[in-house]
Every structure is written in C-alpha cells, then in structure tokens.
Amino acid sequence: MRNEAPARSVSGMEATLEAQGLRKRYGSTVAVDGLSFTVRPGVVTGFVGPNGAGKSTTMRLFLGLDAPDAGAALVGSRPYPELASPLREVGALLDAGAFHPGRSAREHLRWLAASNGLPRGRVEEVLDQVGLARATRRRVGGFSLGMAQRLGIAAALLGDPPILLLDEPVNGLDPDGIRWIRGLLRSLAAEGRVVLVSSHLMSELEDTADHLIVIGRGRLIADIAVRDLLKEAGGARVTIRTPEAARALALLAEAGATVTSSEVDTLSVAGLEAARIAELAAEHGLRLTELAPQRATLEEAFIRLTRDAVEFSAGADGRS
Amino acid sequence: MALLAGFCLTLLFTWLVCAGTSTTGGSPGNPGDNDIVKDSLAGMWLGQIPFVLLAVLALASEYSSGTIRATFAANPRRRTVLLAKTAVLGALVALVALPTAAASFVLGQSVLRGNGFNYDGGYPEVTLADGEPLRAVLGTAFYLTALALLALGLTAVVRRTAVAISVVLGLLFVPAIAAGLLPERASDIVLSLSPAGAGLALQQTVARDDNVPIAPATGLLVLAAYALVSLAAAAWLIRRRDV
Numbered sequence: 001m002r003n004e005a006p007a008r009s010v011s012g013m014e015a016t017l018e019a020q021g022l023r024k025r026y027g028s029t030v031a032v033d034g035l036s037f038t039v040r041p042g043v044v045t046g047f048v049g050p051n052g053a054g055k056s057t058t059m060r061l062f063l064g065l066d067a068p069d070a071g072a073a074l075v076g077s078r079p080y081p082e083l084a085s086p087l088r089e090v091g092a093l094l095d096a097g098a099f100h101p102g103r104s105a106r107e108h109l110r111w112l113a114a115s116n117g118l119p120r121g122r123v124e125e126v127l128d129q130v131g132l133a134r135a136t137r138r139r140v141g142g143f144s145l146g147m148a149q150r151l152g153i154a155a156a157l158l159g160d161p162p163i164l165l166l167d168e169p170v171n172g173l174d175p176d177g178i179r180w181i182r183g184l185l186r187s188l189a190a191e192g193r194v195v196l197v198s199s200h201l202m203s204e205l206e207d208t209a210d211h212l213i214v215i216g217r218g219r220l221i222a223d224i225a226v227r228d229l230l231k232e233a234g235g236a237r238v239t240i241r242t243p244e245a246a247r248a249l250a251l252l253a254e255a256g257a258t259v260t261s262s263e264v265d266t267l268s269v270a271g272l273e274a275a276r277i278a279e280l281a282a283e284h285g286l287r288l289t290e291l292a293p294q295r296a297t298l299e300e301a302f303i304r305l306t307r308d309a310v311e312f313s314a315g316a317d318g319r320s
Numbered sequence: 321m322a323l324l325a326g327f328c329l330t331l332l333f334t335w336l337v338c339a340g341t342s343t344t345g346g347s348p349g350n351p352g353d354n355d356i357v358k359d360s361l362a363g364m365w366l367g368q369i370p371f372v373l374l375a376v377l378a379l380a381s382e383y384s385s386g387t388i389r390a391t392f393a394a395n396p397r398r399r400t401v402l403l404a405k406t407a408v409l410g411a412l413v414a415l416v417a418l419p420t421a422a423a424s425f426v427l428g429q430s431v432l433r434g435n436g437f438n439y440d441g442g443y444p445e446v447t448l449a450d451g452e453p454l455r456a457v458l459g460t461a462f463y464l465t466a467l468a469l470l471a472l473g474l475t476a477v478v479r480r481t482a483v484a485i486s487v488v489l490g491l492l493f494v495p496a497i498a499a500g501l502l503p504e505r506a507s508d509i510v511l512s513l514s515p516a517g518a519g520l521a522l523q524q525t526v527a528r529d530d531n532v533p534i535a536p537a538t539g540l541l542v543l544a545a546y547a548l549v550s551l552a553a554a555a556w557l558i559r560r561r562d563v
Contacts, residue, residue, distance in 0.1 A: 019435070064393075064396045064563065065392060065562065067560075067562065079398055083396065087393075092393060094393075099386075100381065112394050115394045115395055
C-alpha cells in the first residue's frame with residue numbers, strides 16, 4: 001500500500017485536480033464564476049479565500065455533489081461520477097457533521113469501505129492513524145468537534161487515495177491536533193499525492209502550504225507559490241527605534257526607502273536591508289535602539305490581495 | 321423496531337374492531353351483510369403507520385444528518401443507490417407484512433366467530449385455504465409494501481422529514497375524510513383513486529353499499545401506479561439535483 005514512487009496515478013492517468021471554466025449559480029447568487037486552475041501532486045496546495053468566496057462550492061463540484069452550470073471539474077482528467085471506485089481515487093473531508101449520529105466510528109468507516117470494496121483492515125488502520133483508536137465503538141453523535149474532524153479525515157484516507165480534498169480540516173482541532181495535521185498533510189504530499197486544503201484563514205496554512213490558489217467572489221485571484229507570494233507582497237520591512245525619528249526618516253527617505261511611522265519613535269522601513277540601514281545610521285551618527293527585520297506574513301499578503309473581494313466586512317469603525 | 325410496532329398495532333387494532341363487532345339473528349344460509357374477511361384485516365389502518373414511518377425515516381435521516389453527501393460521494397451512481405434502498409425496504413416490509421396480515425386474519429376470525437359470526441349465524445368458517453380470504457390477505461401485504469415504496473419515493477423527492485410525513489399521512493387519511501363529505505359520485509371517484517381506497521378494494525369479499533366500487537385487480541393497479549410514479553419521480557430528480 002505504501003508507495004515510494006513520486007507521482008500517483010488515478011486509474012493510470014496522472015493524478016491532478018483540474019477546474020476548467022467552472023460556473024455555478026445558486027438562485028440569484030453566482031457562487032463560482034469562470035474558475036480555472038490545476039492542482040499538482042507533491043505539494044500541499046492551500047485553497048484560500050474569504051468566507052463566501054466559493055471554496056466549498058468548488059469542492060462540491062469536484063466531488064460530483066453539485067453539477068456545474070458551465071465548465072468541468074476533473075479528477076485525473078475525468079469527472080467524479082465516472083469513477084468506478086471513487087474512494088480509491090479521491091479522499092474528501094467536506095464537513096465534520098456528515099455522519100449518522102447513531103452509528104459508531106467503526107461502523108461508519110466499515111460501511112464506506114464496503115461500498116467501495118476496500119479491505120476491512122483499512123478501517124482499523126486509519127482510525128489508528130488519526131488517533132481515534134480508543135473511540136472506535138462510540139456513537140458518533142457523542143463526538144466532540146475535534147473527534148468528528150479526525151473521523152472525517154480517517155474517512156478521507158480510507159481508500160489510500162492519490163488525491164485528497166480537505167475543507168477546513170483544522171477547524172475544531174486543538175494546538176496539538178493542528179500540529180499533527182500539519183505533519184500529516186506534508187507527509188501525504190511528500191508521498192506524491194495531490195493535497196488540496198481549503199481555509200479562510202491564511203495563518204492556518206502558514207508553514208503548511210507550498211502553493212496557493214486564492215479565490216474571491218467566485219473568481220480566481222492568484223495561483224501562485226507561497227515563496228513568490230511573499231516576495232510579491234513587498235516582502236521584508238525593517239522596524240527601527242530611534243530617539244531621533246525625524247532625522248532618521250529624512251535620512252532613510254533620501255536613501256530611497258519608504259518609511260512609515262506608527263508610534264513616536266518607531267519607524268517601519270521598506271526597501272532597504274537591515275544591514276544597509278545599520279550602515280547608514282553608523283555613518284551619520286544616528287542612534288538606533290532597535291533594529292528588527294520583519295518577515296512578511298502570509299496573512300498580510302492575503303489580506304492585501306483579497307481586500308476588494310471580501311464579501312462580508314465590517315466598516316472602518318467596526319460597524320458593517 | 322418499527323416493523324415490530326407495525327405487527328403489533330395491526331393485531332391490536334384488528335382485535336379491537338372485531339371484539340366490538342357482533343351479530344345476532346342470522347341463520348345458516350341467511351347471513352347478515354358483514355364482510356368478516358375485511359373486518360378481520362381492519363388492523364391494517366393503524367398498523368400501516370409504523371411501516372410508512374419506517375420508509376420515510378430510513379431515507380429522511382440521511383438528508384437531515386448530512387450523511388447523504390457521504391453516501392453520494394462514495395457512490396456517485398445515485399440511481400443505483402436508490403434502487404438498492406428500494407429493494408431492501410421493499411423486501412423487508414413484504415417479509416413482515418405477510419405474516420402480519422395472515423396473523424391479523426386468523427386472530428380476527430377467531431374473535432368474530434366467538435361473537436356470533438359463525439355457522440349458526442349464517443357465516444360459514446373461512447380459512448386461508450379459501451380463495452377470497454387468501455386474496456384479501458395477500459392484497460393487504462401488497463398494500464403495505466406498495467405504501468412503503470410510495471413513501472420512500474416521496475421522501476427522496478421532498479428530502480425533508482416533516483414534509484414527507486405530512487404528505488404521506490395526508491395521502492392516506494384525507495381522501496377518506498373528503499369522501500365522507502362529498503356527494504356519492506364524487507365520493508366514489510375520490511375513494512377509488514386513493515391509496516386507502518385501493519387497499520380496501522383488495523380486502524372486500526362481500527357486496528355492500530359502502531364498498532369501494534372497483535375490482536380488487538383495479539385496486540392492485542392503482543397501488544402499483546402510486547408506488548411506481550413516486551419512485552420514478554425520485555429517480556429522475558435524484559440524478560439531476562444538487563445534493
């Protein structure tokens with residue numbers, strides 16, 4: 001079952017997830033509008049967007065639960081309903097609540113395994129893998145959110161699929177669980193699988209995702225590697241503290257940097273490296289009490305990108 | 321659980337009805353006009369409710385808990401899923417409905433005989449070996465099965481528990497109420513086309529004024545039509561709609 005080879009295949013074809021001009025409307029709301037992208041194996045791909053951007057809709061389109069009004073959602077070059085044994089090709093976690101509350105964890109997974117002809121032994125294996133080994137016989141209705149999430153992940157892993165679609169898997173997990181799933185996702189991607197993880201919080205994906213697909217209001221905003229996004233986002237700023245703020249500001253501006261000030265003696269400098277700033281300060285006898293390079297966070301980059309696409313936002317003073 | 325309830329309620333109601341029915345004044349060869357076969361199957365009117373509820377809840381619970389999404393993700397061939405559910409439910413209900421109807425008949429007969437519906441009162445003994453009682457018993461079992469399948473199809477169409485239950489119970493009981501208020505011709509038509517009326521037609525063995533004016537075979541067709549139309553609608557919609 002464990003596969004050392006780089007790229008997995010879906011029925012002989014390379015495992016990818018492809019959206020081609022997807023369009024879907026619910027009533028008068030256009031949830032997804034002309035969405036096209038390809039998700040490749042071997043990296044954790046974050047699927048990010050503000051609430052209401054169309055992430056869940058897109059995932060449902062990939063799983064054949066909804067039919068697109070236009071375009072196609074392809075799993076390994078085929079639409080989902082054409083897959084003979086779908087759980088062997090795509091493992092999905094859509095929402096933690098989709099269980100029959102009266103069943104036990106084991107019974108739920110056994111039913112799924114039977115429906116796709118998966119070996120019975122897989123049930124115990126995945127329950128072990130997600131840390132539910134001691135709760136297998138408990139009623140799912142009594143599960144906490146974190147446990148339900150883990151069960152959902154177990155269900156996704158059941159068929160050992162080359163493609164994984166996880167909708168907000170971090171929801172409800174405690175910090176330990178978050179760390180666990182981060183490791184799990186990275187190891188799954190390292191095995192050559194396609195791993196698509198959606199989230200509305202960029203901070204969740206920091207350190208996890210290598211590639212990002214950002215959508216807003218149903219449209220694609222960016223399809224970019226994390227590295228490149230950070231660079232594009234204007235990258236590093238340097239925070240300095242000095243008792244001679246005005247003089248420092250003038251000096252740095254002359255050297256070509258963009259300087260902003262948030263507090264009396266604190267300046268945020270963009271466009272100059274920390275070493276250069278230190279040099280300039282030394283040359284002109286400028287006293288610095290703090291010199292700290294700031295790494296741009298994914299979250300800042302994300303907010304800047306999606307600022308215009310946020311569907312629900314509070315007004316500037318907190319009123320919406 | 322529901323199947324057990326169906327069995328018990330049927331027998332209970334049959335006993336209640338038959339225990340309260342009695343006759344005097346007849347003689348061999350001169351019976352009154354009671355339909356003792358139909359009366360001994362009267363329990364069906366109460367007993368049908370658990371069977372129908374089973375059919376509705378079996379499917380509605382998947383929609384309300386969201387499990388239906390897992391079902392359709394694991395099995396994207398939705399019509400096959402519906403077919404499988406239909407087959408399992410149909411087999412289960414039929415398997416329980418048959419002994420239920422038979423037991424109801426036997427119980428009803430023994431109670432009625434004690435109440436004067438016997439040879440001396442003009443009602444010769446009837447058993448399941450006789451043609452008409454056998455038809456009534458098999459027809460009752462068929463009625464319960466068709467009803468369950470009708471309920472299943474309806475649930476797949478409306479997808480909500482409360483709506484499904486309301487519509488099914490309405491379909492069962494409203495025509496009888498309406499028929500009681502309408503003039504005779506209209507009342508006959510309403511009864512003949514309703515599921516309950518068709519079920520009654522399968523049980524009738526004696527010509528009476530208050531009979532449903534269709535032949536048992538017609539009743540069979542009406543019931544089959546209800547089940548088939550309901551399932552066909554479900555099959556058509558289930559593929560096209562979003563989950």
